[in-house]
Amino acid sequence: MVNSYIPKTYKEALNLLAQNELLIIAGGTDLMVKFKSISGLLPKFKKDMLFISHLAELDFIKKEKNSIHIGANVTLEKVLNSKHTHYLLKKALLIMASPAIRNMGTVGGNIVNASPAGDTLPVLYVLNTKIVVESLDNKRIIPIEDFIVGPSKTILKENELVKEIIIEDKSFDYMVFEKIGTRQADAISKISFAAVTNIKNSNISDFRVSFGAVGPRIVREKELEKKVIGVTIDELNGMCNLICDNYSKFITPIDDQRSSAIYRKKVALNLLEEYIKSIK
Amino acid sequence: MAKIKFTLNGKEINITIDPTARLLDILRDQYGLVGVKEGCGEGECGACAVLINEVIINSCIVPMGTINNKSIVTIEGFSETKRYEVIRKAFEDEGAVQCGFCTPGMIIASESLLNNNPHPTEEEIRIGLSGNLCRCTGYNMIVKAVKTASKRGEGLW
Ligand SMILES: Cc1cc2nc3c(=O)[nH]c(=O)nc-3n(C[C@H](O)[C@H](O)[C@H](O)COP(=O)(O)OP(=O)(O)OC[C@H]3O[C@@H](n4cnc5c(N)ncnc54)[C@H](O)[C@@H]3O)c2cc1C
Ligand code: FES
Ligand code: FES
Numbered sequence: 001m002v003n004s005y006i007p008k009t010y011k012e013a014l015n016l017l018a019q020n021e022l023l024i025i026a027g028g029t030d031l032m033v034k035f036k037s038i039s040g041l042l043p044k045f046k047k048d049m050l051f052i053s054h055l056a057e058l059d060f061i062k063k064e065k066n067s068i069h070i071g072a073n074v075t076l077e078k079v080l081n082s083k084h085t086h087y088l089l090k091k092a093l094l095i096m097a098s099p100a101i102r103n104m105g106t107v108g109g110n111i112v113n114a115s116p117a118g119d120t121l122p123v124l125y126v127l128n129t130k131i132v133v134e135s136l137d138n139k140r141i142i143p144i145e146d147f148i149v150g151p152s153k154t155i156l157k158e159n160e161l162v163k164e165i166i167i168e169d170k171s172f173d174y175m176v177f178e179k180i181g182t183r184q185a186d187a188i189s190k191i192s193f194a195a196v197t198n199i200k201n202s203n204i205s206d207f208r209v210s211f212g213a214v215g216p217r218i219v220r221e222k223e224l225e226k227k228v229i230g231v232t233i234d235e236l237n238g239m240c241n242l243i244c245d246n247y248s249k250f251i252t253p254i255d256d257q258r259s260s261a262i263y264r265k266k267v268a269l270n271l272l273e274e275y276i277k278s279i280k
Numbered sequence: 281m282a283k284i285k286f287t288l289n290g291k292e293i294n295i296t297i298d299p300t301a302r303l304l305d306i307l308r309d310q311y312g313l314v315g316v317k318e319g320c321g322e323g324e325c326g327a328c329a330v331l332i333n334e335v336i337i338n339s340c341i342v343p344m345g346t347i348n349n350k351s352i353v354t355i356e357g358f359s360e361t362k363r364y365e366v367i368r369k370a371f372e373d374e375g376a377v378q379c380g381f382c383t384p385g386m387i388i389a390s391e392s393l394l395n396n397n398p399h400p401t402e403e404e405i406r407i408g409l410s411g412n413l414c415r416c417t418g419y420n421m422i423v424k425a426v427k428t429a430s431k432r433g434e435g436l437w
Contacts, residue, residue: 006348028342033323051343054349098326100326
């Protein structure tokens with residue numbers, strides 16, 4: 001049996017993290033499944049637990065000038081229903097898990113769980129999301145692509161927790177989120193795809209693309225994006241094959257019980273091609 | 281161990297318990313609320329659904345440490361309401377129950393949906409029930425039952 005801490009305040013949680021080696025549990029929708037035991041018995045947690053889902057200091061959605069701040073504890077369902085939530089993030093949340101899971105699961109949990117198939121991630125990547133991380137004596141603001149370093153791996157330190165995320169609040173002329181899965185609810189993505197584009201005087205002024213579940217990390221390649229900034233819409237369409245070829249190198253899916261690598265790669269590139277062709 | 285305070289079907293409860301214990305086990309084993317079923321034990325089937333602060337949650341993946349000061353309503357508690365009567369009758373009339381294993385969860389899902397959206401479209405009903413699996417009915421009768429309940433229960437939600 002492990003020890004559990006249920007701090008009264010956020011400050012107390014940071015204090016506990018400074019003094020002990022703890023596993024943070026928010027909604028528990030990932031952890032309770034991962035450490036599941038036989039029914040009637042306690043889950044097989046190996047570390048002492050820090051419960052945080054009740055901490056009101058982490059439960060807020062705030063709109064600021066060009067960004068939206070979401071506390072780590074806000075449930076996925078509350079994010080889905082907030083009037084401040086970006087259209088593309090809503091689209092991802094609407095087909096994520098099921099109402100019962102969205103009522104428990106949190107944004108912070110989806111990010112720190114860092115699954116390559118995490119459904120909010122491709123959208124958070126294209127919206128240039130920053131993760132606000134805090135410990136008792138330090139605060140860091142880290143771009144999401146630097147925060148997540150591999151499957152289930154982040155640069156979060158033992159004494160830190162995620163306090164909030166900051167999402168760019170910008171509208172786009174073209175935006176899509178697509179999830180390919182076996183069934184709509186509760187299905188883990190085989191492939192997910194998010195993209196946004198802005199056009200200024202018929203030139204591409206902003207172009208961002210990301211893929212989920214096609215490799216150990218979410219794919220977003222800023223160098224490739226830069227190559228199309230400034231080109232005309234016609235030129236972009238002419239470059240379609242070249243762009244897909246360029247992305248092909250970064251799409252390195254695996255075979256697993258949900259899908260094959262060949263299928264994943266083909267569909268990922270088809271989604272990109274279709275998206276580019278939709279820009280007219 | 282920790283002291284946890286919550287209300288269970290309207291009654292205030294104070295217990296000292298391991299915060300990692302599953303709400304599902306506590307409901308069934310300590311309080312005898314066996315209308316809450318265990319199907320998958322992994323959050324995927326909805327058989328263990330209860331209302332926590334009026335919304336549907338799967339109790340098999342809820343650790344006790346997260347329910348402090350919350351209100352839990354199980355199918356047993358919900359069955360004492362007028363809303364339940366309307367949903368029960370609609371399920372019966374539309375043939376939405378066969379073996380019955382999924383039914384408590386389906387009724388909780390229906391209540392959670394109607395509470396939030398008293399006049400759902402068919403599409404919205406299907407989304408509202410999307411986390412609940414049924415191996416018998418093929419779902420259409422359940423969807424119809426929720427529609428019927430929404431019509432008959434005018435003013436209740
Ligand atoms: C049936 C089912 C269906 C699902 N479907 C989907 C789906 O379609 N798409 C999808 O992406 N996911 C899905 N999930 C996974 C899960 O629900 C999400 O990842 C959810 O967002 C996790 O949030 P949580 O609060 O429950 O995380 P928890 O289980 O509490 O924690 C997950 C991880 O995050 C860490 N953590 C949580 N909060 C913080 C914080 N503030 N600071 C630091 N670390 C923190 C924990 O230590 C742990 O490592 C599903 C899960 C289930 C059970
Ligand atoms: S038993 Fe809880 S969702 Fe299946
Ligand atoms: S009636 Fe048998 S599982 Fe639904």
